Amino acid sequence: MNEEKSTTQTEHQEAIISLLLQLADDDFIFSFRGSEWLGLAPHIEEDVASASISQDMMGHAAMFYKLAEGLGLDAADELAHGRAAGERRNSILVERVNGEGSYMGTPTYDWAYAVVRNYFYSQAKKVKIDSLKTSAYAPLAEVATKVNMELYYHLLHWKTWFTQLLSSTDEAKEKMNDAIQAVMADFGDVFSYGEDASRIQEAGLIEEEGVLYQRWVEKMEPVLQSVGVSSEQLSVACTQNGRNKEHTTELESAIATLSEVYRSDLTASW
């Protein structure tokens, strides 16, 4: 068993690192976007809840970065804060701004967009994590088992918001439907592994992109139907692929903000 593990590791090192950075960058950037909502959520209990979810996600990102660090990459902190947009492997979906303005000025963030983005992302993450539980790379399978227990609460939370807002007023429904369109326009690379797909597949690290996307659709369809939303909206087209380090300027500004303190003194001990 141990021999088998080490073979997987040496033969497929690059594939493992690529997948780890995709998972880590997704959770890290999205938890930053979540943290920008702090103090701005619709009510105090929601502020506690979404902040707690962002903290969990940051913890998940830290675990994936630490596994990458263990394979010879830079330290986890450096991987999180020190890499430019052109080196990132997160999906386009998670780098998008929360709305107009900034929390330093007058933010007019869109809660409907936050709910849809979080729910669709959490369900996609759940499908991936379930698959990772049987990954050929044992350390990743172990982390996935732990992440899964926390993700359970995230998914429950966002699914509740999603169905409640879509069962609410006409204005809420309109905003939610606009948000679904905006989220799905960026969903093309969420299940993509980019140019490393075949190597990741050969290493048996996670199931195929198409299989996971289909599984996600099967989970989403009954929920959408229950609130009168057509599941045709779940179709995806990949125009820009974050897994291949293609990003928007929105990621550049996010990284500039989140790494400002880290870059101010690279030798500081926190």
Place this chain on the structure above:
Amino acid sequence: MQGTTATSSLKEEVIKRLEHVKDPEIDTVSIVDLGMVEKIEIAGDDVAVVVLPTFLGCPALPIIQQNIEKAIREIPKVGSVEVTFVQHPPWTSERITEKGRESLKEFGIAPPPRYLEEDGSWHVDCPYCTSTYVTMDNIFGPTACRSILYCKGCKNPFEAMKPVSTIM
């Protein structure tokens, strides 16, 4: 033979010290009673402790690590002390001991429920007055591992340890 005795007495001493290491955010419960201590390995005078994090993003982990190191270093003649966090086996809320469950209540935190309903929902009683007439205010609470509830019996808000299980 003497070596074995020395090893087991050092191990006992380590356990005794760890029973005084508390979660900094719940200072009535030791990390032993929270079920966080997975393994204690003794090699001569050297001690290695393997610890399971409750939640992955828990900011208390580095503090707990320092407190464990400090507590063990206080043992006379102890050699090197190594503390590592591992994810396998995963920490689950069933690992909390009976003593741990009682100590949580003293802190005003209901211990995690022993079982989940089929739909994943769960119920706990008020840690202050034991009333079962409680409502869930927020599944998410002041720390990653806690939820916020309200007791309609004694009209006190209280917290509960979230159930965390591999069946989720």
